[in-house]
Amino acid sequence: MDFRSQLRKSVLTVAVLWAFLLSSLPVSGQVVLPGNIAGRSGKWVVAGGSKKSSAVSRRTSKAKRTRKQRSSTRRQVVRRSQSVAKKNRNRRDINEVTPEEYRRLEAQINRMSPEEASKVFAGAGEYFVVRDEIDEAVRFLEQSVELDGNNKDARLALSEVYTTLGDRALVKADEYAELAAKAVAANDSANETRNSALANTEIEKAEKYYTAGVQNDPSNPSAYVGLGQFYDARDDDSKAKTNYEKALSLDDSLTEVKGPLGIIYYQESLEEGVTSEQADELQNKAEQLIADAVATDPENAESQFFLGLIRYKQGDNENALGALRRSLDIDSENPETHYYLGATYNRLGGDDNVEKAIGEFEKAVALDQRFFQAWFDLGVVYYNKGEFEKAIAAFEKSIEFNADQTAEQKRVKSESYANAAEAYRQANKIDLAISRYRIAVTRIKDDPELFTTYGFAHAERDNWVPAIQAFQTASGLAPDSATATTNLGWAHYKAAESYERRNMKSDMDASLRQADSLLEKAVAQYESVGGSDQNKAAANLYLGVVRNKLGDYSGAEEALEKANALSNERWAAAVVELGISELNLKKFGDAIKHFKQAQDIQPGFPEAMYYHGLAEYKRGDEKEARKIQARLQGIDQRLAQQLERDFFRVDFN
Helix, strand or coil, X not given: CCCCCCCCCCCXXXXXXXXXXCXXXXXXXXXXXXXXXXXXXXXXXXXXXXXXXXXXXXXXXCCCCCHHHHHHHHHHHHHXXXXXXXXXXXXXXXXXXXXXXXXXXXXXXXXXXXXXXXXXXXXXXXXXXXXXXXXXXXXXXXXXXXHCCCCHHHHHHHHHHHHHHHHHHHHXXXXXXXXXXXXXXXXXXXXXXXXXXXXXXXXXXXXXXXXXXXXXXXXXXXXXXXXXXXXXXXXXXXXXXXXXXXXXHHCCCCHHHHXXXXXXXXXXXXXXXXXXXXXXXXXXXXXXXXXHHHHHCCCCHHHHHHHHHHHHHCCCHHHHHHHHHHHHHHCCCCHHHHHHHHHHHHHHCCHHHHXXXXXXHHHHHHHCCCCXXXXXXXXXXXXXXXXXXXXXXXHHHHHHCCCCCCHHHHXXXXXXXXXXXXXXXXXXXXXXHHXXXXXXXXXXXXXXXHHHHHHHHHHHCCCHHHHHHHHHHHHHHCCCCHHHHHHHHHHHHHHHHHHHHCCCHHHHHHHHHHHHHHHXXXXXXXXXXXXXXXXXXXXXXXXXXXXHHHCCHHHHHHHHHHHHXXXXXXXXXXXXXXXXXXXXXXXXXXXXXXXXXXXXXXXXXXXXXXXXXXXXHHCCCHHHHHXXXXXXXXXXXXXXXXXXXXXXXXXCC
């Protein structure tokens, strides 16, 4: 059974146990008893829809952008904006003033008009701007603007200088952030605190410089790029987008801006409240911008990563793989890239790809042990491989590291409890399964499959009251589901057996009547809405068993004939049950035919031999009955002894 994703609902599937065991022995004073066809095996076969994981449907939050990749992108954007700034110097008309000329003019400045003095300071500042001596340039240009606020050329130059200072501050902030990260890894809290504070200080400086750059020149595209970078670093996507778009509107040669802007569009498409049409529009914009960014600079790990996400979202697996692998070639330490590469491999399917998916998910959690989504999907892959212990370990990690605060976190944590419960059940750790189910059903109240498997877990422990409650909830959530009705009817039948063992006849009779009503309803539902022959056969089989128990042998015969026809008479236990109905109706020839048929299907089937011997004796062929009893002695001594005793109890009337 492939594991289901809570986000992708499947039609409720049949969950009937196919361990048809005739294990009940006849008791004193009774001629025949229907077998315990359900048993208590731990292996449940679910027929119907698949429940495979889907990373895209599960992962609805923004993809995380690593500090390293942000820093790399920022440096590229800064270099490009500085190049554009130099290109735009021809917008201003300033005559450079060398340091020597300035010293010669310095004594005359006090006698100049503010406008003339402003031009001298502007010229001195321009000299240092051209030579990238920014600290000197800013001192002269600020004085120039202070003397004459209308000196447009001085303002243009000062805007460029402020933008450069902002760029430098952001680069320093990245350096301090890297030092802080290293301190965290070294468990050095003092240096982590110090460097984090220095990084924040530089970021605040950057904002002031970029803002001043825009104030001095509202048409400076590089200043808007800088503000976009500042807001991007603060995860203020709305303001970052506004400034990036303004920069591109002023100078469309700023191609490095397209990557960060495209990333913002992609992240916006995942916001809550965004319609599917809006999401498609945003992702189309993102695709165009990020594809342009990759074409300009294929060595940008962040752009390749988000291009991979877009291709994955589009279902373009091959191109998603290409972009994600390329991103990892450039930066192999991004857990998100490993996660989505694993998701792509998993979606492709096939043994080789599944193994690759496991490898990528494991790399993701090795890089970030708190990556609960990666733990979850790793658990799903292991579950679908049948490696339940590994699945349990992964789901428990997903639970442990999930903060359970956002809508996505709550959803994944709920699924983690449900999936861990089912993995425990498949690993035959029933008590642990029940403990996880108890939590899951308090969090997920609308999933009939969850309540169905919870019911089976209780059934494994013969806890029929809570099992029935769980199946009842499942049936209430899926009132038109014949399979849910079948499961509930089966649970009432099993409860009746439990009451019978405890000599609680009134409770047993009530449960059998309830089972009869429900299974009759299930059969009618299958007739009305359809279903697989296997599922229809199961409902009819259980109905026949219950009616045998109630003594309604004609009703049992009718249901069991349908069950055997639908199953192509390949279930030995079902054939025996039909024979039991016929034996009680004194159709000895038909009963014997079916008991023989059951032994052909399953050679050495002791219960079939027992009833065969009883039927032969009852129709008067004691010699044949004794032969069967002798053969049974070598297969099931206790059942052979029971048959010997029953020969003396048979009522031929």
